[in-house]
Amino acid sequence: MSVDELFWNASVEELKNGYIYDNSNEQFTCIVCNESYQKGIIYPSDGVLYEAELAIKHHIRQQHGSMFHYLINMDKKYTGITAVQKEILGHFKSGLSDKEIAAELGSGSTSTIRTHRFKLKEKEKQAKIFLSLMELLNSEEEQGKDEEKLITIHKGATMVDDRYAITEQEREKVLTTYFKQGLKGKLSQFPSKEKRKIIVLQHILKRFDANKTYTEKEVNEIIKQVFDDFVTIRRYFIEYGFMLRNKDGSSYWLNK
Structure with missing residues (x-):
């Protein structure tokens, strides 16, 4: 799983923890970067020995700061919170009083902060109802048909609109159409339609390691195994938010 x-x-609960546990293989996996720790193995770090679950908690602290920090810094299109709300939530997390937060924001009014606190609590109530509705909608007896399941949107997506309304059935059909030699073969042509571009790009991206930084040459070589016009694919990786690169273009990595 990606x-x-x-x-x-x-x-x-797993989003709060930052990891999942797979009973079938007794493995803890970070949901941010896919780093895994096997139950029963001891992992050394900074001169300390950690069993698997403690090791992944240590990993999250060391690599991602905290799940609060990671989640609150996600794009607004995923969190639904404004820049001001994000700042206020950060101050709440730090344990500042309403008066101290007002001073930090320069508003000078604790009533403004209390209003924000009230609105956030109302937003929390709405989120609970919405989650309940979606869980009921996605229950086994309601879901049933795999072809109606939508594909997962990558967290780095630069635009989230109806071009991502792609079902599993649509994806399979597009991949079969454009990878005529099989899913591990070459791309016959790069599609012009947006939905199809996303499907093809997501598939090609599976050839990259989420925990590795690549040079531009390495990115080109991997893409060329799939499609000769590596410049076009590489450009769309960046444009659609699948990949990030540094300013001089010497390093590339997956946008996790």
């Missing part, structure tokens, strides 16, 4: 699928399929 990092995006791990993240978006995680429960609220």
Whole structure:
């Protein structure tokens, strides 16, 4: 399962923890970067020995700061919170009083902060109702048909609109059409329609390691195994938010 699928399929509790536990293989996996720890193995870090679950908690602290920090810094299109709400939530997390937060924001009014606190609590209530509705909608007896399941949107998506309203059935059909030699073969042509581009790009992206940083040459070589016009694919990886790169273009990595 990809990092995006791990993240978006995680429960609220798993999102808070930052990891999932797979009973079948007794493995703890980070939902941010896909790093895994096997139950029963001891992992050394900074001179300390950690059993698997403690090791993944240590990993999250070391690599991602905290899940609060990671989640609150996600794009507004995923969190639904404004820049001001984000700042206020950060101050709440720090334990500041309403008066101290008002001073930090320069508003000078504790009543303004209390209003924000009230609105956030109302938003929390609405979120609970919405989650309940979606869980009821997605229950086994309601879901049934795999072809109606929508594909997972990657967390780095630069635009989230109806071009991502792609079902599993649509994806399979597009991949079969454009990868005539099989899913591990070459891309016959790059599609012009937006939905199809996303499907093809997501598939090609599976050839990259989520925990590795690549040079531009390495990115080109991997893409060329699939499609000769590596410049076009590489450009769309960046444009659609599948990949990030540094300013001089010397390093590329997956946008996790």
